[in-house]
Amino acid sequence: MTTQTTAADTPNPQQNHTPTGLIPIPEGPARALATGGGILTIISTFMAWTWTSAFPGDLTVYGYPGGLQVLVLIAGILTTLLSLASYGIKGIRTLTPGGADAALKYASLAAFATTWYTIISISYQLGGLANLDPGGWVAAIATLASFTGALALPFERPHTYAVDTEDTGSEQFKHRARNALTIFKGAFAAEAPPTPRKLPDYVEILVIIAALAVGLIVFTYGIGTEYDELFIGFLVTVAFSFAALSKAGLVAQVSTYTARHRNITLAGAFAAAAAFPFTQSDDQYATIGVYILIFATVALGLNIVVGLAGLLDLGYVAFLGVGAYAASMVSGSPSSPFDVHLPFWGAILVGASASLIFGVLIGAPTLRLRGDYLAIVTLGFGEIFRLVAMNSDGTSGPDITNGSNGISSIPNLKILGFDFGLEHTIFGVTIGRFANYFFLMLLITFVVVLVFRRSENSRIGRAWVAIREDETAALAMGINGFRVKLIAFALGATLAGLAGTVQAHVTYTVTPEQYQFANTVPPNSAFLLAAVVLGGMGTISGPLVGAALLYLIPSKLSFLGDYQLFAFGLALVLLMRFRPEGLIPNRRRQLEFHEADLAPGDTPPPTVLSKTGA
Known part of the structure; x- marks a missing residue:
């Protein structure tokens, strides 16, 4: 059997490879x-x-x-x-x-x-x-x-190709x-x-x-x-x-220097972030800052599921909602069906634990699925959570979530007598309500980064990467794939619930509409997944940068009206076309997407070797 080769598939032998410019100027x-x-x-x-x-x-x-x-x-x-x-x-x-x-x-x-x-x-x-x-x-x-x-x-x-x-x-x-x-x-x-x-x-x-x-x-x-x-x-x-x-x-x-001094880079990054409220004259942009941190923390939790374990979760925002609802119900809200007002540490434990339980309950029967089937099931879970919260109003179902009205009038947090709803003066600078929550969310983000970093470098983290690269080979090497994936699912859900606890107190109200698969206001499952892919899967800084961009840009493009999502989607398409590995990729994924651009001495990762037949 012979293969016919056309002129368009053959390098042009008469092509001049003398270095010249696009414009004929010496x-x-x-x-x-x-x-x-x-x-x-x-x-x-x-x-x-x-x-x-x-x-x-x-x-x-x-x-x-x-x-x-x-x-x-x-x-x-x-x-x-x-x-x-x-x-x-x-x-x-x-x-x-x-x-x-x-x-x-x-x-x-x-x-x-x-x-x-x-x-x-x-x-x-x-x-x-x-x-x-x-x-x-x-x-x-x-x-x-x-x-x-x-x-x-x-x-x-x-090299270009001759035209037939x-x-x-x-x-x-x-x-x-x-x-x-x-x-x-x-x-x-x-x-x-x-x-x-x-x-x-x-x-x-x-x-x-x-x-x-x-x-x-x-x-x-x-x-x-x-x-x-x-x-x-x-x-x-x-x-x-x-x-x-x-x-x-x-x-x-x-990037090379930051890799050599990771601890200093991490400390410096959080110090720079902590300095942000002091650069503002009012609380206006601290509001955007705290929402960016909530979005980024949830995206980092999703990065464990998608970036490390390779599990496509399209309903991840539901875990954020579970944490927010659970925390709001025990924080003294008059709309809560429970007459409970726990301190901050109690509310945050309830929110994180509720998300953990739901993560295990949802992951246990579904994580034996792979690929698109798992994505469809998780998408269904996200919609089920929203509909259940919508109908638990005492009429269509039990009176738990107050239906579409949600849990409202959630009081501000108080930690050791520090009221996050009041203005405070720090180093001669007046810090408003959202700046207070910004510092709290920054601390939680720091904890989440430490958890991600320790998990990534642990034995379980290496098992996640093995599952992501080739689950069949990982199972053949003795890795318990179901248990490893369930741990990733549960840990990611817990981190989302942690952020949801703060979100409930920042927004004062928790409603089902906040946790859809896709809408114009992040966080939602589509934007969270886009933040992970855009920033760089499997990295720490990638989802943080991606989440910041995905929250900031739509909020600034609101003047485009109905064309806002069109312009935003077009920008994402162009970025994924020219930088598919993400803004801050890890070295493995960068080599996978740019195998042809390997420098002399670079060794392709195993996934690239398998593609080339080596």
Whole structure:
């Protein structure tokens, strides 16, 4: 039996692999154009972009960047530094261990996209390009020149495929489009994998502290954006700037340092998070912060089930609801059918224990299923919980949950005389109600992280990974698959119940509508699963970052109205297309998704070896 090979499946023998750019400009002028454009971009941010302050941010001031100009200034500085590094200047070149040219393309794209978005917004809102001042025109030309110069930088073109002239027009178009996409992706690929540099321990710790400080500043700035145009510009700038730093090798460098100093990184991350309420002048954004922590803690619990054990749970939010309902019923609410008012430690034990019991009861009969069948059963459990809570109103069923009205008027927590519902002054800063709960939730998140970390590195954690990778092989090696999966299910449910206890007191009211499979307000099962996959399955920081993004972005995109979920879903599709392993993946999953990009000396993980037939 012979296999017919078409021209479209054969590398083009006449292809010229001499490094060239996407735009036919010599390398020297291209680098000069990118550098000059970056410098001119910086200068333009100190000029007025429009004559009226009607556009938010007040871009009418000379000598003082405001609003979106600040984002363009940051992107311009990054573009200039990377363009200087591309010349091989000693000292600056060390900032780009993975190469400067690909990083320069992303940095210039960040400046270009943010600038032109600002100009288009000014023209749309104010009624035409006539509302632009010289600074706006200078910024538009400078960013276009910088991006053009970056695209003209030479790169090693990947193999393309010859187009068969006997194919139909649609087939020829498909092959030409595939070749164009391959070349375009090659233009933005890093020149070489970064080589981590070993520095003195104190220097690496200082780098970690600096990275955490930058992360706190970026998060604080993003959560405090005052108008829609600024938040969209913030997303564009951060996305492309992060890609630039990643291609430059700095992200991998910092990741190497954090892996060497995990305890210091963990302590520093929680210290940076604890500093967040002190950066706020009121309780407005602390509200978002505490909900992000609740969402992130539940996502981390789901990460045990999905990321470590490989069990697809589509009804996980029900365990959050079980914990919230159980805690609210024993916290002194007048809507509770039980006349009980336990202290905080009692309520949190009741909430966590109730979720644990439900986890065992649901997991025991269902965990003998695998894959899609398990997912369907867990989805059914999530809906059953919501419907039971809805109908337990004394009319359609027993009077337990007060039906659709839920358990309301849940009193604030008090721990050792500290009332979380009152304002307190700490270090001269007034901390409001939501900031109090933020600190409590941060402590609970810290406990959950410790539990996840200890579980991951334990014998049971290695058994979970074995089950996830190949359950049949794990069973053949003597692992009790049912018991191991049940432990993961029960532990994940307990952690969700722990977060649900605090959620009940933060929201004052617990209703069935809060625990659906999918709605526009997280947390829900769909968003929780997306947070784990988006952030990076099997890691600690991945679901925390993913949950923060998935909660913050929809809350800031509310101005899109009916198109909010469309824009959000489109962003997720693009992210999963270009970074399927997640934002912060573990090394195994990264190698699985990028087997073709393995560096010399890298060994594929066992799952990759099995795919290649080795």
